[in-house]
Amino acid sequence: MLRGLEIRDMLIIDRLELTFQPGLNVLTGETGAGKSILLDALGFVLGWRGRAELVRSGAAQGEVVAWFDLPPGHAAREILREAGLPEDDELILRRVNTADGRKTGWVNDRRTSGDVLRALSDVLVELHGQHDDRGLLNPRGHRQMLDAFAGIDLQPVRGAWNALGAARKELAGAEAALAAVREEEDFLRHAVAELDKLDPQPGEEAVLDARRRAMQGAERIRDDVARALNVMGLEGAEGLLGDAMRWLEGAADRAEGTLERALAALNRVFIELGEAQQGVEQCLEALDFNPVELEEVEERLFAIRGLARKHGVLPDELGTYANNLRQRLAALDGGERQIGVLRDRLAQAQAAYDAAAAALTETRRAAAKRLDQAMAAELAPLKMERAVFTTEVAAAEPGPEGVDAVAFTVATNPGAPAGPLNKIASGGELSRFLLALKVCLTRDSSGLTMIFDEIDRGVGGATADAVGRRLQALSGDAQVLVVTHSPQVAALGAHHWRVEKRVTDGMTTSTVVPLSPEERVDEIARMVAGDRITDAAREAARALLRA
Secondary structure (H helix, E strand, O other): OEEEEEEEEEOOEEEEEEEOOOOEEEEEOOOOOOHHHHHHHHHHHOOOOOOOOOEOOOOOEEEEEEEEEOOOOOHHHHHHHHOOOOOOOEEEEEEEEEOOOOEEEEEOOEEEOHHHHHHHHHHHEEEEOOOOHHHHHOHHHHHHHHHHHHOOOOHHHHHHHHHHHHHHHHHHHHHHHHHHHHHOHHHHHHHHHHHHHHOOOOOHHHHHHHHHHHHHHHHHHHHHHHHHHHHHOOOOHHHHHHHHHHHHHHHHOOOOOOOHHHHHHHHHHHHHHHHHHHHHHHHHHHHOOOHHHHHHHHHHHHHHHHHHHHHOOOHHHHHHHHHHHHHHHHHHHHHHHHHHHHHHHHHHHHHHHHHHHHHHHHHHHHHHHHHHHHHHHHHHHHOOOOOEEEEEEEEEEEEOOEEEEEEEEEEOOOOOOOEEHHHHOOHHHHHHHHHHHHHHHOOOOOOOEEEEEOOOOOOOHHHHHHHHHHHHHHOOOOEEEEEOOOHHHHHOOOEEEEEEEEEEOOEEEEEEEEOOHHHHHHHHHHHHHOOOOOHHHHHHHHHHHHO
16 A cells, blocks of 8 residues: 655655555646646656656756555565565655656665566556556457456466477478578589598598609609619629629738738628618619509599599598588488478477467456456446446467457447447546456455546546446555546545645745645535635535535
8 A cells, every 4th residue: 555655856846745545545636736747756756657857947856755555465575575675564665866867766775776666566556547548449458458357377378389489490490401402412412422432531632742752753763773773783892892802812811911901891891881782772662663553642642632622622621521511411311301300399389389379268258258247247336337348359360479369349328239449438438448447457456556547537427426436435445546627536535635736936836735624625616616616516515525
């Protein structure tokens, strides 16, 4: 319950403090006195988006404070816990708007965001403004109203719709990928066959290139190495040294030992020469190659390099490139199987969505009947007992909130055709339909402060009295605040305030005055007679208050 509201330097309000009571609270005043400013201020502290400039001219900042009773188990307590804010039996909301447009909010002296304030407002206050019937006239909002009445949880259908969308997207992506692969199927199969036939290995190009260069170099040096080996052999150095060795050994006995050193040196020369011959022979063996091998090496080397150029990769990357092509072929070969799996998955998702949507439709149809019955019960006390309110549930395009279109239709007189509210109902009838619908929608909402802004416009006399009495009955279970121009409604209030506009020192300000019983008589008399209050008007006001 809203206990109080304090406003400082907002619009044309200098400073104002109001203390509200349980039951039916009425605010009256002449047009333009500032009644809507009170609602703007309350909306501001609750985080609603409204006027851009709220700070009173000449003030550095404006401030609004609202405090509520918060009984145990109130829905606001859970919001406070989730936001990490302190909870108590009293909830104090405070919000400041600086002249440069910055807005700052507090909950129980802890700074918080506008989102938290708006979340709290959803469970604290229900506002029915002068133009709420526009929402009633808009069929796009009727389904939401019916769902709110039925307390429907849309998450199962939304989850099934999201799963269906994901399945459709996955299938479409797989089909697009398969189509793209099919367009290059011939190329892929030819390229993979070509790569598989050649089977290039990592590092093979470098090995082949080195082998080719070695064989090409061998052709140029082998003849020289062979000639060198011949010179060192028996026909050359080895033979000559052998002759010299025999000659010197034959002369050694007569040389008196003078050839011993020479003979020893020659022995060493023979050893070194043998090693040299062995090394040259090994070189010749290494240089010995088959010309056919050179041709084969060159052919494979050129094939690897040509294939690398063809596919725009490095020779050592041909193996990886081939694997990628094989994977794409595998995707093609296995694509049909995958498409089949995804189609089955889509069918399952479609079936799950259809089942969830069908269950939702049944729930809505049942709720529509209950709402129509509840509306009939509410319309009777509002002097519309012959009006018929019907909630129509028809098929619509599937979406995240089901496959239903909901529309409210009315027939205001027996035998008259039903039709949309904006074509059938008059202004006064719209107000009463709105009041009845709002009562039905908030019947199970405990702890709400219900605010009606000129809900009685367009009606008068007995009909206005009927609206007032319905508001009075509603206030028995909830706190109700009503901004009204109807004397019949004002007379039924348990607490009455008058909104006044004053001009002091050239400055216009708005204030709210609680009315004593006699002041209340004069205010209701003004509402009956206008600016000139007569004794007859006062007597009429007293009669309304006694009724």
